[in-house]
Amino acid sequence: MKVTPLYDRLLVKRTEAEEKSKGGIILPDTAKEKPKQGTVVSVGKGKYNDKGERIALTVKEGDTILFSSYAGTEIKIDGTDYLIMREDDVLAIVG
Numbered sequence: 630m631k632v633t634p635l636y637d638r639l640l641v642k643r644t645e646a647e648e649k650s651k652g653g654i655i656l657p658d659t660a661k662e663k664p665k666q667g668t669v670v671s672v673g674k675g676k677y678n679d680k681g682e683r684i685a686l687t688v689k690e691g692d693t694i695l696f697s698s699y700a701g702t703e704i705k706i707d708g709t710d711y712l713i714m715r716e717d718d719v720l721a722i723v724g
Contacts, residue, residue: 640671641712686716693723
């Protein structure tokens with residue numbers, strides 16, 4: 630299924646959570662922290678300003694981004710977990 634976000638929203642796939650701690654201890658699912666990093670799968674066309682002109686997004690498909698802990702809305706598409714968030718929730722582009 631193809632999902633295209635509207636306006637200034639992004640469809641993001643989180644990176645996988647670490648299976649081991651830095652000290653080599655295997656972490657159970659309940660102890661894993663959700664990653665605050667992901668890959669942009671799809672982007673909207675941008676929002677409109679007061680003059681009716683479309684403002685293009687800075688983030689593009691394929692970018693790896695950092696975002697805040699509570700950013701976006703979690704959804705499941707074809708058994709895969711994604712986040713839909715606004716571009717304003719993106720803290721940085723990694724790369």
